[in-house]
Amino acid sequence: MAKERSSLSLRYSARSLRDGFSERGPSKSASRPFDLRSSLLRVFGVIQRKKVVILRDNPRLCGAVLAASDTKGAMIERLLAQPAWRPSYSIESEDGARWKQLATDAKTVMARLHWRERLPPIIARRFRDIESKQQVRAGRLVDAELFAKLVGSIMFELVFDFPMSTEDEALFYSASLEWRKQIAVKAEGDGRIKQAFWSRLTVLVEASEFKDGLTTYASDPAAWLSVFAQPFLISPMINVGDIFAAAFEFLRKDAQQLERAKGWARDGDRPRIEGVLLEAIRLRHPFPILERELSRDLDAEGHKIAAGTHVFMTLDDFDQDQTFDPERWLAPAKENPYHAIPFAAGPRMCIGKPIALELMAQLMTGFLLSESLDSFQPSVGHLFSGRDNDGKESIAESVYQVRVFAKAMWRSMRIRS
Numbered sequence: 574m575a576k577e578r579s580s581l582s583l584r585y586s587a588r589s590l591r592d593g594f595s596e597r598g599p600s601k602s603a604s605r606p607f608d609l610r611s612s613l614l615r616v617f618g619v620i621q622r623k624k625v626v627i628l629r630d631n632p633r634l635c636g637a638v639l640a641a642s643d644t645k646g647a648m649i650e651r652l653l654a655q656p657a658w659r660p661s662y663s664i665e666s667e668d669g670a671r672w673k674q675l676a677t678d679a680k681t682v683m684a685r686l687h688w689r690e691r692l693p694p695i696i697a698r699r700f701r702d703i704e705s706k707q708q709v710r711a712g713r714l715v716d717a718e719l720f721a722k723l724v725g726s727i728m729f730e731l732v733f734d735f736p737m738s739t740e741d742e743a744l745f746y747s748a749s750l751e752w753r754k755q756i757a758v759k760a761e762g763d764g765r766i767k768q769a770f771w772s773r774l775t776v777l778v779e780a781s782e783f784k785d786g787l788t789t790y791a792s793d794p795a796a797w798l799s800v801f802a803q804p805f806l807i808s809p810m811i812n813v814g815d816i817f818a819a820a821f822e823f824l825r826k827d828a829q830q831l832e833r834a835k836g837w838a839r840d841g842d843r844p845r846i847e848g849v850l851l852e853a854i855r856l857r858h859p860f861p862i863l864e865r866e867l868s869r870d871l872d873a874e875g876h877k878i879a880a881g882t883h884v885f886m887t888l889d890d891f892d893q894d895q896t897f898d899p900e901r902w903l904a905p906a907k908e909n910p911y912h913a914i915p916f917a918a919g920p921r922m923c924i925g926k927p928i929a930l931e932l933m934a935q936l937m938t939g940f941l942l943s944e945s946l947d948s949f950q951p952s953v954g955h956l957f958s959g960r961d962n963d964g965k966e967s968i969a970e971s972v973y974q975v976r977v978f979a980k981a982m983w984r985s986m987r988i989r990s
């Protein structure tokens with residue numbers, strides 16, 4: 574669930590029971606405190622009579638699981654992410670015929686965008702706009718809100734082929750916050766704001782070169798509108814901010830690392846700039862949990878997992894090398910155990926990866942070279958991260974989470990029967 578995404582963010586315990594497979598030998602679960610989230614995931618399994626495996630390490634095994642299945646199953650994506658995304662379908666969360674249709678259409682839209690030629694000049698122009706505004710309003714930070722609007726306006730122009738108005742920027746940004754709040758299981762998103770976004774999106778698509786899909790899907794326009802809403806517009810406004818907040822946290826923690834990154838930006842060293850982004854994703858993944866239901870037996874990395882098992886990969890609680898080392902991504906995929914972690918692998922891997930990397934590498938280079946780098950603060954005002962829940966949990970949020978999980982349990986029982 575794109576944390577946009579698939580975000581089950583209930584984290585009552587920083588450390589968790591280790592009851593999946595471990596790279597490092599015997600389970601340490603006995604020394605760890607009770608983890609409510611793992612227990613809930615297991616309860617879903619019991620109710621649905623499915624074997625559950627939780628992987629908290631072993632990135633190669635995670636890669637093998639991701640590559641082996643095209644099915645998300647009937648747990649987090651279905652019980653939590655799908656309802657949170659309504660009225661949009663989420664390509665990342667759907668299964669079966671609807672997933673195939675949405676994924677095929679998203680690929681067709683990507684091909685029609687000619688993004689390789691069109692995206693770089695759009696980013697360059699929008700970046701210059703932001704920089705000149707910075708000079709006029711000296712001291713104004715590029716905070717999480719301004720950054721999300723920058724990303725949204727770039728993706729908007731790529732899709733609709735004209736610059737985004739300030740009214741649309743404000744509406745799309747508010748809608749992204751309402752979705753991210755609900756996907757991060759913090760509170761119910763405001764339905765009126767989501768609906769206002771949806772109505773505006775309908776008008777935009779009707780007036781665009783993509784209006785043909787509304788005729789094809791006349792009986793269910795959401796099947797077409799969702800192809801734009803989630804992967805191209807709302808999700809990037811959420812994910813890219815998460816990644817930049819993390820990347821700059823790592824870079825600013827270590828002055829030498831920041832200087833090295835500036836040097837890579839000056840030299841146009843794209844592989845190392847991408848390495849900065851991939852390390853930020855690996856260590857602070859915007860998708861807290863990936864999941865797959867296995868449709869066939871898997872024998873990989875010395876482990877056997879039976880067909881029908883539901884596998885959760887808890888990337889927000891992953892036992893891995895914590896060193897921020899962008900150059901590890903220069904190694905060929907075979908030699909990099911983490912290669913499947915940032916964008917997944919197999920039939921459900923991110924189809925927007927090349928767009929996302931182009932967008933993020935160009936923005937990262939721009940900010941690193943900017944004279945106003947100090948005012949680039951993407952973690953200021955960064956809200957509702959599904960990854961760490963902003964490090965906060967109010968009583969109202971906890972009550973909301975209990976309600977959401979109770980409802981999910983109830984739906985789970987109905988799935989079994």
Ligand code: HEM
Pocket residue numbers: 574579639664665666676679804805809812813854859860863864914915916917918920921922923924925926928929
């Ligand atoms: C910005 C950074 C992005 C990151 C870190 C990211 C990451 C991911 C990951 C990890 C998945 C797999 C989820 C899973 O296995 O459960 C995924 C799926 C997906 N991504 Fe991305 N993504 C990004 C941007 C984009 C963009 C810009 C687009 C489209 C333009 C996009 C389109 C998709 C789609 C359509 C899927 C679902 C594929 C399927 O289930 O068939 N992503 N993404």
